[in-house]
Amino acid sequence: MSCLDCSQCSTDPCATEMLKIAEAEGIGTAWSRAAAQEPQCGFGTTGLCCRICMKGPCRIDPFGNGPQYGICGADRDTIVARHMVRMMASGAAAHSEHGRHIALALLHLSKGELKDYEIRDVEKLHAIAARHKVAVEGRELSEIVRDLADLTLWDFQNQDYSAPVNWLAASLPAPRLEKLGKLGLLPHNIDASVAQSMSRTHLGCDADPTNLILGGLRVALADLDGEMLATELSDALFGTPTPTVTRANLGVIKRDAINIAVNGHNPLLSEIICDIAADMEDEAKAVGATGFNVIGVCCTGNEVMVRRGIPLATNYLSQELPILTGALDAMILDVQCIMPSLPRVAECFHTQIITTDKQNKIAGATHVDFEEHHASENAKEILKLALSAYKRRDPKRINIPNLQNEAIVGFSTEAIVAALGKVNAEDPLAPLVDNIVAGNIQGAVLFAGCNNTKTQQDSAYLELAKALAARDILVLATGCAAGAYAKAGLMTQEATNTYAGPGLKAVLTAVGEAAGLGGPLPLVLHMGSCVDNSRAVSLATALANKLGKDISDLPIVASAPEAMTEKAVVIGTWAVTLGLPTHLGTMPPVAGSQVVADLLTTTAKELVGGYMMVETDPALAGEKIFAAIQERRAGLGLPTATWGPKAPASGLARM
Ligand code: MSK
Secondary structure: OOOOOHHHOEOOHHHHHHHHHHHHHOOOOHHHHHHHOOOOOHHHHHOOEEOOOOOOOEEOOOOOOOOOEOOOOOEHHHHHHHHHHHHHHHHHHHHHHHHHHHHHHHHHHHOOOOOOOOOOOHHHHHHHHHHOOOOOOOOOHHHHHHHHHHHHHHOOOOOOOOOOOHHHHHHOOHHHHHHHHHOOOOOOOHHHHHHHHHHHOOOOOOOOHHHHHHHHHHHHHHHHHHHHHHHHHHHHHHOOOOOEEEEEOHHHOOOOOEEEEEEEOOHHHHHHHHHHHHHOHHHHHHOOOOOEEEEEEHHHHHHHHHHHOOOEEEOHHHOOHHHHOOOEEEEEEOOOOOOOOHHHHHHOOOOEEEEOEOOEOOOOOEEOOOOHHHHHHHHHHHHHHHHHHHHOOOHHHOOOOOOOEEEEEOOOHHHHHHHHHOOOOOOOOHHHHHHHHHOOOOEEEEEOOOOOOOOOEOHHHHHHHHHHHOOOEEEEEEHHHHHHHHHHOOOOHHHHHHHOOHHHHHHHHHHHHHOOOOOOOOOEEEEEOHHHHHHHHHHHHHHHHHHOOOHHHOOEEEEEOOOOOHHHHHHHHHHHHHOOEEEEOOOOOOOOOHHHHHHHHHHHHHHHOOEEEEOOOHHHHHHHHHHHHHHHHHHOOOOOOOOOOOOOOOOOOOO
16 A cells, blocks of 8 residues: 655654555555545445444434334434444453453552552552541551452442442542432442443334433443542552653663563553563673664553653554664553554564453464463563564664664653642642632643544644644643644743743643743643542642632543544543533534434533544634633633634644
């Protein structure tokens, strides 16, 4: 598959450099495969293809000229709604399975079964215990851990429909809990919510689009519960992120080191890999390398980046490209958002692709069964595979792009509050609230979500952040959005000085200097991986509680300009359910049903305060996000601003 201009595929210069190599050598990538899929099926794109039984697939004619019902009699609204709910259920299953894995690790740790793990952040553990009213005084750490593991696993086991899951009940603002409770949207059990979503969308079950979408909102909140417990318990285990300076983009790959990429989402193995790689430095030197160079890809990359300052090579869509440098010796995979093509690309080089999760194997990859009980042994086995691969390198094929940007990362909610506390120790949130009230900060936007071949990689993220920051909107990011900003140099003080509007710049500078950074906070605050979107909920909850308001009152918007996965669909849905205006830059498969589209964009606003707004043009999306923030400011009785022209400054230097 050939194309004309790799810069159309990605705005990342490292990606385009590697894509030219792929093109020249005939190596397939996500972009060439996307081109080969054109034209994509219009029925699937609009959600009008139903495949849930073997009488089908059934198609609904979008223009009304052909069939308007599936063979069972389902209409377009039922078909579209069922499909969306199944996407949400799958996203919730993925996040919560990650969370369950972490909770079970805590349970085993509390029983003294895991020699390679410990509670690295006791303060965070105590804060979690306080939130859940678990006693701390005079108790062994293992007892507290056991209680927290048990109450977390209860969220997967509770059979009392009227008792909401523990983590949401202990974490969301009271007005939001009350509203969601009255609407019957608070889940009682994560697993049951997923199962009920699959059950109600089976042939011959729920055929009321409104009822289906309400079920979707409920499973979306179950997803949030799973994300929240995964993030918070990971912090207790591995440390709560604090600001750290690192680097991003493919230039972080080192010619003279054994380069190992960690890719996926779950930090349970990657944390141990980092520890053992340091221990095995001498073995790396014995084969002529300077050592092991652990680098991150996608959200496992974000996990180790925000906690340890491990450099990030790239985000989701370009995950095949580190292999094309010819200097990646191993890629270690855990779960989610991993391309099955990796072994095929690696076949063209010496790279060892290693799967590690029993439920996530890839044909052509080497599998090492990861078990927390044997974590360090597993990590040693994996690093030895990388070491052997390094010996097979072909130096003539090494081609590492000469670009890496600095990135200041690690802005957990605790880190943001701590930085604000340097300005006002007695009332840390006051500087943020005061500046929002005064209009120096108009509001905040959380950029979350993926990459998607339907857009030029990363470009909408960059355009939107620059446009909104220029208008004094605080920019937060997680997941592949955060990867985009890190790669492009927008997580730097230089970016703040270049792109922030005057009010935002003054606040970021005052806080950054008070926090001892010797300059402003970075333009975009990296909050972590996509599961860490729950950190933004914690921050919003803290603000809402301080103001005595609900999340739906705050000038905060969520945006996923390149949304792609089922996880992104469910994240967007819980953002709506919490009351946030939620921008999507790619069209979800709902265009075939005006009823479902209206439910998500209009009815939801009346019901829960949040709503989806789909806008694929970044320039228009910026204006809509800004307008949504102004609407919330007006609701709070705060002064509002108009969009107006702003000329973003251009060009950040390469390092
Ligand atoms: S990895 S869910 S492509 S953000 Fe978390 Fe990126 Fe989206 Fe996967």
